[in-house]
Amino acid sequence: MSKNITIHWFRKDLRLSDNPALYNAASSGVVLPIYILDDINSGVFKMGSASRCWLHHSLKSLNQSLGGKLQVFVGDPLNILPELAKKYKISNITWNRCYEPWQIKIDTKLKQILINLEIKVNSYNGSLLWEPWDVLKKDGLAYKVFTPFYHNGCLKAKEPRLPLPSPPKLLLIETEKSLDKIEQLGLLPKLEWGKTLISHWHIGELAANERLADFLDKDIQSYKEGRDFPAMSSVSRLSPHLHFGEISPNQAWYGARSFSLDSNIDHFCRELAWREFSYSLLYFNHELATKNLQQKFDFFPWRYDSKQLSLWQEGKTGIPIVDAGMRQLWQTGYMHNRIRMVVSSFLVKNLLLDWRDGARWFWECLFDADLANNSASWQWVSGCGADAAPYFRIFNPVTQGQKFDQSGEYTRYFVPELKLLPDKYLFNPWEAPVEVLQTAKVELGINYPLPIVDLYSSRVRALTALKSLIS
DNA sequence: TTTTGAGTTGTTCGA
DNA sequence: GTCGAACAACTCAAA
Numbered sequence: 001m002s003k004n005i006t007i008h009w010f011r012k013d014l015r016l017s018d019n020p021a022l023y024n025a026a027s028s029g030v031v032l033p034i035y036i037l038d039d040i041n042s043g044v045f046k047m048g049s050a051s052r053c054w055l056h057h058s059l060k061s062l063n064q065s066l067g068g069k070l071q072v073f074v075g076d077p078l079n080i081l082p083e084l085a086k087k088y089k090i091s092n093i094t095w096n097r098c099y100e101p102w103q104i105k106i107d108t109k110l111k112q113i114l115i116n117l118e119i120k121v122n123s124y125n126g127s128l129l130w131e132p133w134d135v136l137k138k139d140g141l142a143y144k145v146f147t148p149f150y151h152n153g154c155l156k157a158k159e160p161r162l163p164l165p166s167p168p169k170l171l172l173i174e175t176e177k178s179l180d181k182i183e184q185l186g187l188l189p190k191l192e193w194g195k196t197l198i199s200h201w202h203i204g205e206l207a208a209n210e211r212l213a214d215f216l217d218k219d220i221q222s223y224k225e226g227r228d229f230p231a232m233s234s235v236s237r238l239s240p241h242l243h244f245g246e247i248s249p250n251q252a253w254y255g256a257r258s259f260s261l262d263s264n265i266d267h268f269c270r271e272l273a274w275r276e277f278s279y280s281l282l283y284f285n286h287e288l289a290t291k292n293l294q295q296k297f298d299f300f301p302w303r304y305d306s307k308q309l310s311l312w313q314e315g316k317t318g319i320p321i322v323d324a325g326m327r328q329l330w331q332t333g334y335m336h337n338r339i340r341m342v343v344s345s346f347l348v349k350n351l352l353l354d355w356r357d358g359a360r361w362f363w364e365c366l367f368d369a370d371l372a373n374n375s376a377s378w379q380w381v382s383g384c385g386a387d388a389a390p391y392f393r394i395f396n397p398v399t400q401g402q403k404f405d406q407s408g409e410y411t412r413y414f415v416p417e418l419k420l421l422p423d424k425y426l427f428n429p430w431e432a433p434v435e436v437l438q439t440a441k442v443e444l445g446i447n448y449p450l451p452i453v454d455l456y457s458s459r460v461r462a463l464t465a466l467k468s469l470i471s
Numbered sequence: 472t473t474t475t476g477a478g479t480t481g482t483t484c485g486a
Numbered sequence: 487g488t489c490g491a492a493c494a495a496c497t498c499a500a501a
Binding site: 146270274337338387399459 | 481482
C-alpha cells in the first residue's frame with residue numbers, strides 16, 4: 001500500500017466540484033473516498049424516508065463519478081474511521097463540516113480520537129457561504145433578525161469562497177471488488193411510493209448543475225414575482241441538491257451574481273441567505289428542532305388530535321389548497337414554498353397542533369428535509385422563532401388560493417376530484433351552491449371531505465390563544 | 472446614551 | 487371595490 005493515503009469522508013458534500021475538503025485531499029496524494037450511513041449518533045434526527053431514497057440515488061451517482069470506487073459503510077464513524085485508518089495506514093482525513101448539533105458532537109470526539117492516533121484531520125467549509133461564527137453582531141452575539149443578519153452581517157463579511165474546480169487529479173485507492181454496497185444500505189422504501197417520488201427528479205451532481213443552469217437561463221429573471229405562484233416553474237428547486245451538497249451554495253450564489261444585480265437576482269441571493277440564517281440559528285441554538293426559541297411559547301395550549309394530524313398528513317382536510325400541498329409533498333417529496341407556509345399556518349393556527357408534529361412529517365417526506373431550515377421555518381410560521389411571523393398573521397387558505405393559484409392549475413392537478421369546479425368555488429367548495437357541486441360531480445363528505453375545521457372560528461380561537469401568551 | 476424606525480411572505484374591518 | 491389602520495412585542499442599527 002502506498003504512502004500518503006487520505007480518507008475523504010463524504011457527508012453532505014456529494015459532489016466533486018467546489019468541494020474544498022476533497023480538493024485538498026486529492027492534492028496531497030491518494031484518496032480513499034468513503035460514505036458512512038450513521039443511524040446511531042443521529043438519534044431522533046435520523047434521516048427520513050424521502051431523504052434516504054434521495055441519498056440512495058445520489059450515492060449511486062457519486063460512485064459513478066468516482067469510477068465505482070466509493071466505499072460505503074453503515075454504523076458509527078467513531079469506530080469505522082479509526083478502523084479504516086489502521087487498515088489502510090492512513091495519515092490524513094478530510095471532511096467538510098456539518099452543523100447539526102449531534103454531528104458537531106461526534107466530529108469533536110472523532111477529531112480527538114484521530115489526533116491521538118496521529119492522524120491529521122482537516123475540516124473545511126463546504127456547505128455554507130459564511131461560517132456561523134463569522135457573522136455576528138458588534139457585541140459578538142448572533143443575529144436574531146434576518147435583515148440586519150444579511151445586510152450588516154453577511155454582506156459586510158468576507159466574500160464567500162469562489163467555487164473551486166473538481167480536483168484536477170484524483171487518484172483513488174484501488175480496493176477489493178465488492179458487491180454493490182449502496183444497494184445493501186437498504187435506503188429505498190419498500191413501497192412503490194419511492195419510485196413515484198423519484199420520477200419527478202434528476203439526482204446527482206450533474207443534474208444539480210443542470211438544474212441551476214436551467215434556472216439561471218429561464219426562471220431567475222422573473223424570480224421575485226414568479227416565486228409566489230406554485231403552478232409556475234419560477235423557483236429554483238435546488239433545495240434537495242443543496243441539502244445533500246450535490247451543488248454548493250457558492251456555485252448558486254456566484255451563478256446568480258454572474259448577471260447584473262437586479263431585484264430578481266437579489267431575491268434569489270436572499271433566499272440563499274435565509275438558509276445561512278437558519279444554520280446560524282441552529283448553530284447557536286442547539287435545541288432549535290425541539291424547543292421554542294421564545295420561551296413564552298412553552299406554555300402554549302397546543303391541542304393533541306391524532307385524527308386531525310393524520311387528515312392533514314394525507315391531504316384530506318377539506319381545504320383544497322392545503323390538501324393540494326400535502327399531496328404534492330407525498331407524491332413528489334417537495335412542496336412549493338408559498339404552499340408550505342399555507343399548510344403549516346393551517347396546522348399550527350387553525351388546527352392548533354404542535355409545530356413539532358408538522359416538522360416531523362416534513363422531515364419524513366421532504367427530499368430537502370434539513371434540520372436547520374425545517375426547524376427554523378416551522379418556528380417562524382408558528383411565531384415562536386427568531387424574527388418570527390407576527391402572531392396575528394394567519395393565512396386564509398381560501399384567499400391564498402385565489403391569490404396565488406388564480407387559475408386553479410396547481411390545486412386541480414393535486415386535487416383532481418375538484419377539477420370541474422369553477423374557479424369561484426375551487427378553494428371553498430363548502431360555499432358552492434348545490435347545483436354547482438352537482439354539475440362538477442363533487443359530493444362533499446363523499447368524494448371530497450367537508451372542512452375538518454371552520455376557518456373563521458378556528459382563526460378566532462388561535463388569536464385568543466396567541467394573545468394570551470403576549471400579556 | 473437615548474431615541475427612533477423598520478423588520479420575508481397576512482387578514483379583516485370599517486370608512 | 488379600494489384603502490388605511492389595527493392586530494404586539496422585541497431586536498437591531500442608525501441617528
